[in-house]
Amino acid sequence: MPERGFDVDRSPDSAYLPIATSIGAGETVVNMIIQPAHGTLVLDFHADGRLLGAEVLGAQALLTAETIADAEALT
Template sequence: MHIEYDQENDTAYVCLVAHIADGAAVRQVAVEAPGGEADLTLDFDKSGRLLGIEVIGARAALPAELLSREAPRA
């Protein structure tokens, strides 16, 4: 799992697999976080496995220590 955080736009992507190939996320499900302060988009592959989660309003939905982590380098 790794997280990419865009502080300027307060968006994060939580990737649950090592790599998501282009076109692998074939189904997206939008969810409003409790309290309405963040929106989540769940990305699934064709087998229904959850690949990642986009978080808009990340500061409201994710722990600060998670957002402050240095992103791993490829």
């Protein structure tokens, strides 16, 4: 896992994994939504096609408990 980790928010059961080092306001112009059986993934892309980050909705169903615990320990 990258040292910067990712953000987990249990209240809406979501997680965000930044891929880019920094994401400026308005940089995300394209979102790709993927809906596996038990949640939703939203991939954020820059206008030039670079992947900026990924949001996981339904994180407890799509991520392991260990992954969530590791992410929470980094924040």
